Amino acid sequence: MLSIKGLKVAVDGKEILKGIDLEVQPGETHAIMGPNGSGKSTLAHVLAGRDGYEVTAGTVTFEGMDLLGLPPEERARQGLFLAMQYPVELPGVNSMSFLRASLNAVRKARGEPEMDAAAFLRLVREKAQLVDLDPSLLKRSVNSGFSGGEKKRSEILQMALLEPRLAILDETDSGLDIDALRVVATGVNGLRSPHRAMVVVTHYQRLLDYIEPDRVHVLGGGLILRSGGKALALELEDRGYGWILEEAAA
């Protein structure tokens, strides 16, 4: 589904990713772990098409398409979703209008008819329940005045609405207390399916207690230093990142 080969990315002339290779198959959940500054978020942003990153080498294909050649909206329409680490507040932008415009843009690309207001309202209510988000929050502007946990739940709500084929969760656990983490993880797990892949970017192993990965990759200094099964995450929990970085340096 997702195939990253030899990806090198620079920001302001400084190389951040130095040759990433990663294969993700439908139905799989991959965890990308690593210390601060290892390039985790850069990878997530490059996949979603954010400005300000220069791809200097390598390829990324998603469902056979050259992902790097597509603008961000086209990636979203083709089924890629990035749950952001810091969802922005959009004052004055009505939540329901935004969600409906987003869903209809994606539905149109899938060749599905636009959803009318009544059907959409029912769908949003149902999905909001899934992430335990108070539907009255959706009467506000997008993310405006939301708590950290509400913002993250709103991201998962959007993911549930858009039903992406590949979801990238960028530090979705950051800033969440344990109860909020459980709710978000339950929401995410409810979306796991044999046709959908997930890439979970996280600093801490904690999230992986709730979202169990098939594969774990450790990113350090812009490279994947080690890949393994979920046992690798537990080993990191015990031993920290130091030993992997040292081994890589040796």
Added chain:
Amino acid sequence: MSTQSPSSERYRELLARQLAGRPDRGPEWLEAYRVAAVQRLDQLEMPERRQEAWRYTSIEPLLQPELEPVSEPEVPPTLAEIEALLLPETEGIRLVLVNGRYAPGLSNLSRAGSAEVQSLGEALRARGGEAARLLGSLAGPGDHAFGALNAALAQDGALVRIPRDVSAEHPIEVLHLAVPSKGGQVAQPRHLVIVEPGARAVLVERFLALGSPLYFNNLVCEVLVGQSAQLIHQRLQAESPNALHLSQLHIRLEEGSQYRGLTVALGAAWSRTELKVRFGAPGGECLLDGLYMAGDRQLVDVHLDVDHAVPGCASRTRFRGILDGQGRAVLDGRVLVRKHAQKTNAHLSNANLMLSRGAEIDTKPQLEIFADDVQCGHGTTVGQLDPDALFYLRARGLGETEARRMLSLGFAAEVLDCVSVAGLRDQAVALLEQRLDCSPRARAEEVE
């Protein structure tokens, strides 16, 4: 035009042409007022950029030789055309001015109930109306040449009187409609709005055009809000793209009264709105909101003059602007708190969204405070669309044009959400959406 006479010559010609079309003879006091205005016009200098009030705005576009006094429209609008424009909330109650002249056949004042809405021209001709005698009580013979010109020629417009303790049941509309006529023309509409003590009303004022005629709408509007009275005044300036528009609003608030004014300025090639607020007694509250948008070949100017000369009054002024293409805007806001105006609460803010590199804003909020026990503040921002917000929307499948439009509308929403007359708000939103869709960038994307 290769050989053009100097501005001052064309200015004198403009005045002479306008003054040649003398208004109907009115009662003696009115004639005296007009004579005083003509004299004032002689004394006043031509507005020029070396004067502070006109520093950012040239009156050059107003000096076009094509501009003649009002003549009959080539094709008068039909009742059906008017009815198609009406807002559901007003229940059809409207005073219609076509090219600045009262159009009785297109107006409907029969359902205004206890609110008195009539043509100012008819009231002046009837000579009985005491209310009309308040004409000029706030505006005087004019602060500058165009105010004086209006005073010298004032003969038509709306006279609205809400009697003591009456709450007008429905919003009252004054609809300014411009239709094509021979050449360009200058209209001098004049309104007098009197909200008597304890009375309440909602006044809607719209400036619309059929087609895209050239004209200069030179409006003066005096608003007297009596003790404990309230006026909500919501205005939509959607003039023809070739129009020139100058609105001077003079507002006076008595004890415990409230004026809530809102102006949305989207149309005209050249427009200027002047808001002059005076407090007669403590406890007055004046809330002024505004939204302006300027694109290619467009200038929008807003001038504020809020004078706190008595203690215990509040003013809150909040204007937002969207600038696109080569558009230009000016916001010159002066709030004065005089020495004896203790316990004044005065806030002035102006936020501008620049959608292009070629757009220009001159914003000059001034707060002059001479009292020591006051709560005052002002703030100005000039910014662009937030790249993080744009990325967020695009990452959710919205195209760049739609994302920009959604964020720009979001920026405007803080003001547009204050439009309490839903039909007016919907129209303002629709017009703004149209404007955003026609922005140079949106059009360039369409071609791609």
